[in-house]
Amino acid sequence: MKVHFIAIGGSAMHNLAIALKRKGYEVSGSDDEIFEPSKGRLVKEGILPESFGWHPEKITNELDAIILGMHARKDNPELLKAQELGLNIYSYPEFVYNQTSDKKRLVIGGSHGKTTITSMILHVLSKLNINADYLVGAQLDGFDCMVRLTDAPLVVIEGDEYLSSPIDRRPKFHWYKPHVGCISGIAWDHINVFPTFENYLEQFKLYTDQFEKDGVLVYFERDKDIQKILPEVRKDIKLKSYTTPDYRVEDGVTYLMSEIGEIPLSVFGEHNLQNIMCAKTMLNEIGVDDDQFLEAIKTFGGAAKRLEKVAENEHSVAYKDFAHSPSKLKATVSAVKQQYPNRKLIACMELHTFSSLKKEFLPHYENCMAEADEALVYFSPEVVEHKRLEPITAEQVAAAFATPNVKVFTNSEEITQLLRDKEWDETNLLLMSSGNFHGVNLDEFAKELIN
Template sequence: MLKNKKVHFIAIGGSVMHNLAICLKLLDNQVTGSDDMFFDPSKTNLQKHGLLPEKEGWNADKVHSGLDYVILGMHAKKDNPELLKARALGLKIYSFPEFIHEASKAKTRVVVAGSHGKTSITSMVLHVLQKTGRAFDYLVGAQLEGFETMVKLSDAPVMVIEGDEYTTSPLDLTPKFLHYKHHYACITGIAWDHYNVFPTLDIYEHQFAQFIDLTPPEGKLFYAASDPRLVSLIDRAEIPQERLLAYEALPATVRNNKTFVEWEGHEYGLQVFGQHNLQNLNAARCLLNELGVSNEQFFTHIQSFKGASKRLELIGEGQNCSIYKDFAHAPSKLKATSEAVTRQFTKRQLTACLELHTFSSLNKAFIHQYKDCYNLPHEALIFINPKAVEAKKLEMITEAELREAFNRPDIRLFTEAPKLEEYLLNQNWNNRNLLLMSSGNFGGLDIETIKNRITG
């Protein structure tokens, strides 16, 4: 099913969707697609591979009986004209997780799940597999250094998958990760997210309970021992406990702003840091052991791992100042990331800026989940783009409401990128770090100018 097929993508502009489209084209398939809007990097990537449609919007004429199958993205609606025509013609319609499972049926599947750390652990596993010369396929939610696309399909015997708990498609509201049918997996932790589709914590936790129970008799699932909610789910699992194995953070020390992990009498210098990453590293080690990678190989090669894009990514550095960018937006991610930078640089103050951008984070019914998650930075800033609030049909959150919800009375709210830029450029950055956390773009904030001025 991977070569010489005619494939159409409905909502081709998505992060994973456009990478899958490129992957299939590189496998000599005839690929077309549509979407109602395109943004970079997907727009540029599609254009580079000759897959960018001439016009934005949906066109039912692109769907015809000559197609071998259609791949449906989450962004499309149930009444999408291309979807309606595909169903009327009786075409085979896959969501992308269904397609990934179909394409990897003969492979050993490793799935990384959890509310946080999925991309980092998946990236660590891929990095070490690549360094050891193993053949593998993958699906990961970020662009990684040394990997051309975020999706690879081949005849490799192993596939490593970042398993998202978000819903699959307009036709299938089950979590994506339930489709992958893992052999080996890990769960990093459970922290309520995606309020729009999982309106209660119990409903959210139930998705992970189903995932745990999918672990096959010959498989294993590793879980973070530090997460009480996750441990409680594990204790109630309907499968034998011997298939469920706990892991903890690797022991480490910090010297001169660098982290060294300790293992069996040896020290290994790392390019990543933070307690959450030490936990992620151990999860990656456990999964790689199941794929035949030794601990010695793991620690040898993990020293060159620089991290995934926008996951505590160092984007600028001066003599006494470092600037980090992170995808953190949910409460648990905010807490782990700001704690990591604070503890890594004990002699520097930290100014942190969080953009509330997702439906959950901008929702007044959810915002109290952030209580006490933003306490460690010396200075705590929040950016909210009013256009994002309007697009999600929510009510703007005030500075007073943020201070009460976060339980931090000195939080400062910015709603305009130029004013945030002006504020940052007028600070003294000697012995002070900047941490930018967002799944958005801070309303178009000129991060390059800020980086050059602060570190220059």
């Protein structure tokens, strides 16, 4: 089968391209720019485009499928040529569904925790030697490709709510039709895609509409917004709830209380405890019992950039996290403070996404960093301008966070120098961003400070 990727360099797209190449497909692709690590991985598989740019001459009737990435525009010349020839054009999630339609599908949905829950499920399945395919949105330790498509009878899919393609405006997770699916929580922070909360909430209702007959919906019972859609869920769908389990923290280790005793964990924070319960409940539905699950989850060390430990000594530890939305930010700060209650916490956050830099959205950050001893917030006015947003000021950002521990910076060198001047004895560092604080290598910087 001959498949061509339009915008092959995307984080999800290049992984799917690699998976199909390994499956024996003839894979080609184009993109106007490709960065690492996508570039190196495509080189290794022999499918990096010979030159950057769009090449309509690559689009011929010999192609069995075109896979269209979100990075491409509606007027992309390769897309226009494919439409002119009447070729089969798929979005990424549509093609994934076609590849997995004969498998039992576990789909992880929700505004937060998706990557971690997916990683936990894959970790347990690996420990139990259960063969499964997968699709994950972030790079995980021990995996050289985050999409696997084989003849396995089971597939685990991270189902995000971003749009499928430039010509398919449905959220990706509407395509996957779970046998067992979850909603980990609902927190509106994608205002560039879903302009109102009601519109965003509706996407999760539509997600449940796509469940297979007699499917299972696993959900966090304390989320008031999930509760709003439950009465509308189809009657044939079985509802399974989970909540935060009992736990205790001692000497920097979190212990999960269970019927088989205290389970020492390698991760911490209430969100991770909730993620564990979600993963357990979903795996129960495919025959994994609690004893098997709890024994395997002990060794789960977390997903990359999700409370990832990057430096440590006897008196300090540094973490980095992908947190950028208000709910994730608050939960991450709280988790580190609770895990080390006797240490000072300096939390640094970069406003980097479209939503986080939008003036109308800033008030959602109220009190999000209140538990940090010092909270440093950085944003780049150049990024605001690049995203064509209305300018914001440091004073507006500080007022939005609304706690006296917050200081706002618009120069990354100022914030990094301030951190270099700090004493780190009995003090922890938390770096949170979907970016990199204007070119800072967060791992190396944290090691410089802590070590």
